Amino acid sequence: MAAAQREVWTGAQLRRLLIDKAGHELSSASISALMTKQPNQVKLETLAALCTALQCTPNDLIEVDTSPVTQPIAPTQTRTIARTAGEQISPAGRTPPPF
Template sequence: MIKKMGIQWRLRHLMAARDLFQTTDLVPLLAERGIHLSREQVFRLVTQPPQRLSMDTLAALCDILDCTPNDLIEVDVVNTEVRKTAGQPEQTTGPAPAVRRTTIRRPDLP
């Protein structure tokens, strides 16, 4: 059995609970704590779960929102049973990639 882990990023929800409704509201609050991110970076941080997050940024967010990392990140465990048996093809998770013909070009020789 394979245990698949997922997360729910709750930053937007916690911001709304503190009357912070615009992502740009977070930029100066982070800067006060030594975290200098562009408006675009903060927008991505608020609107989608980050793949990587520095501990300094996490600590600053927790300080700003008066919360803990557990309040920001909710871990979901999704149990998916995948058992391989002899003779069964592997299960794929999506459509097969499109086939593209490759052309190899050689430089003209003098």
């Protein structure tokens, strides 16, 4: 991680660096989440502040998996229609209502 390369090992160090170099303040909980797990989302303002504070680019902070995702093929449904002698089928494939 970019923080480790710049010898930022604790949340307190990162918090001070963000305030001093980027003028951006994050809560202790937000700093902890950034340091311990992969966030689901990050505000662009926060990303820019991290890049400024750590003197890096977003590419140094974000790892994107670009491998293709394989999706299961939906099974095709086959329908069997039982017909009686003389039964008419409408163009839409439906039988008319009985009279």
